[in-house]
Amino acid sequence: MKISYNEATAMGCSNLKSDLELCEKEGFDYIEIRMDMLKEYLQHHTVSELADFFANSRLKPHAINALYLYPEFLSDQDEPERCKELLAEFTFGCQIGEAIGSKEYIIVPPLQREPKGGPFIGNVEETKENCVRILSRLGTIAKKYNIKLCFELVGFERSSVRTVAEADAIIRAVAMENVGFVFDSYNLYLYQGTNEFSALRQVQAEKIFAVHLMSGLNVPAAERGQDKRCFADGGVVDVDDFLQTLKAIGYDGMVSVETFNPDYWCQNREWVIHKAYETTREVLQRNGCI
Known part of the structure; x- marks a missing residue:
């Protein structure tokens, strides 16, 4: 497996230019670029500069992060301006990816985005229909840019797609070569404290395009959120079971x-x-993944 860095990890104290330099220095194989940090970078630099960096670096770009869906997107009920805006963002990310050599784009299913706003309102059947429609349309667009879509379930109640089984049903229904998964150890854990990952054995392993690895702080269930993530060398998530399961189904990517x-x-x-590099490498080595 290859070690990658996601820019969310230091987003509050860094920027893309610094992340590129430091990730190259540490020895990361890949970097996942956040869209907001990319836009900030492009205020002072060009896409050509970014492409030149990767052309002359051992560090390579992986997925663009991330496009957040909403249920009505690309439907007859969609608001034209809202649809136009999100579609433009998606196309922009694909164009950047093609220019710099990034081959993946993280896609997040509809969420109730306000942390104190309660659970997502909707049902599994409607969500599947919406996600299949959206991913099919976006997958067709992304194919023009040689981009793969990485669909990322999020296990807490504010998410519309919470389990591996739900995500798997969506990806099988879409049935496109460039539409698959990213599995995130903490997002899986967010579903009722899931801490064994055998459900991954049921998916099409060739559809796993990316993996996110981290643990989480030991807090009550009601306090679990994205801000409780921590490096994989500690915390409550069984990262060893997660990695061993991925190995068992043949995953050897980033x-x-x-x-x-x-x-x-x-x-x-x-x-x-x-x-980030030291702790991730340590856990991967412990599990025979590198």
Whole structure:
């Protein structure tokens, strides 16, 4: 497996230019670029500069992060301006990916985005229909740019797609070569504290285009959120079972460290990126993944 870095890990204390330099220095194989940090970078740099960096670096771009869906997107009930805006963002990400050599784009199913706003309102059948429609349309667009879509379930109640089985049913229904999964150890854990990952054995292994690896802080279920992510060398998520399950089904692609922990953002960017690499490499080595 290859070690990747997701920019959310130091987003509160870094920027894309620094992330590129530090990830290259540490020895990461890949970097996942956040769309907001990319747009900030492009205020002072060009796409050509970014492409030149990767052309002359051992560090390579992996997935663009991320496009957040909403249920009515690309339907007859969609609001034209809202649809136009999100479709433009998606196309922009695909164009950047093609220009710099990034081959993947993370796609997040509809969420109730307000942390205190309650659970997602909807049902599994409607969500499947919506996601199949959207991913089919986006997959067709992405194919023109040689981009794969990585559909990412999120296990908490604010998400519309919470389990491996639900995500798998959607991907099988879409049935496109360039539409598959990204599996995130903490997002899987968010579904009722799931801490064994045998459900991954039921999916089409060739459809796993990316993996996110991290653990989580030991907090009550009601307090679990993305800000409780932590590096994979500690915490409550059984990252060993997660990795061993992926190995058993033949996955040998990238593994990206992705935290949103504000405590890390209080540190300097050099510390965060060094610890991200050191702890991820340690866990991968322990499990015979590198």
